[in-house]
Amino acid sequence: MQINCSAPLIPCIEGRADGLPSVLQSVLWGSILPATWNFMLAARLRGLGSCFTTLHLLFEQRAAEVLGIPFDQITQAALVPVAHTQGTDFKAANRQPADSLVHWDRWT
Numbered sequence: 001m002q003i004n005c006s007a008p009l010i011p012c013i014e015g016r017a018d019g020l021p022s023v024l025q026s027v028l029w030g031s032i033l034p035a036t037w038n039f040m041l042a043a044r045l046r047g048l049g050s051c052f053t054t055l056h057l058l059f060e061q062r063a064a065e066v067l068g069i070p071f072d073q074i075t076q077a078a079l080v081p082v083a084h085t086q087g088t089d090f091k092a093a094n095r096q097p098a099d100s101l102v103h104w105d106r107w108t
């Protein structure tokens, strides 16, 4: 399939993640998020740009209604706009130095 227009991807989890203990949440999110990121990398390889967003989840139920997603059975994980980029003049994002974030052996 070839995508010629912009389109959002909404990666979804089967079942509701709400209220699950963190050990089960991590299994769900740890599966869907790398898959989504792999999709974004594969899109980039094909000349498409994308961006990971989650703010629409504030209105997840409304989005489910609009899209016909069964809200009680399916958890939306993100919304990833996908489109051809305007040019390829990308530059590195401003990031905190890794040394300020990485802890070795112990947290403190």
Ligand SMILES: Cc1cc2nc3c(=O)[nH]c(=O)nc-3n(C[C@H](O)[C@H](O)[C@H](O)COP(=O)(O)O)c2cc1C
Binding pocket: 051, 052, 053, 054, 055, 056, 093, 094
């Ligand atoms: C978990 C997560 C959720 C995000 N949700 C949103 C969002 O809802 N809206 C938004 O504009 N950017 C969101 N972002 C930020 C964008 O994905 C992206 O990082 C941002 O536009 C800056 O781009 P850069 O990372 O290339 O600097 C989110 C990032 C992460 C990691």
